[in-house]
Amino acid sequence: MTRVWMLPALLVLSGAVLATGSALRGAPVMAAVILLLFVLFAGLNSPLVFPTPVSAAEARRRSATDGRPVVYWRPGCTFCLRLRLRLGRDASRLHWVDIWRDPAGAAVVRAANGGDETVPTVVVADRPHVNPDPAWVRAQLPPPA
Incomplete structure (x- = not known):
């Protein structure tokens, strides 16, 4: 397991x-x-409960292409669950990176948080935001095509 x-x-x-x-x-x-x-x-x-995670490299590549935020999370995190549930259907429009499955994603989170693996860390336009308000994250999404 x-x-x-x-x-x-x-x-x-x-x-x-x-x-x-x-x-x-x-x-x-x-x-x-x-x-x-x-x-x-x-x-x-x-x-x-979470959308299918991608690797940190793939999430960065996709974000550079479509401008959508990247969310670094881990299972069991109540703050990640709160973000996911409050985003509702919009959660599928984000790129999710599970830091327990992706060591590169964990490294990104540690670099953004002074060595701590504090999640959720949302990266928008190459700027990390730790545990942001879900309404703010939703506002960062580009309009649907």
């Missing part, structure tokens, strides 16, 4: 353990609710 799936797997496993305990105590409805909540939270923290 890769590192990006560790948190979702741990959440599902924890939910299963808690749900089993509730079921054994005679509360099957509560067990189902607990399991459902943990599975939902695991899904929100999985790479499935």
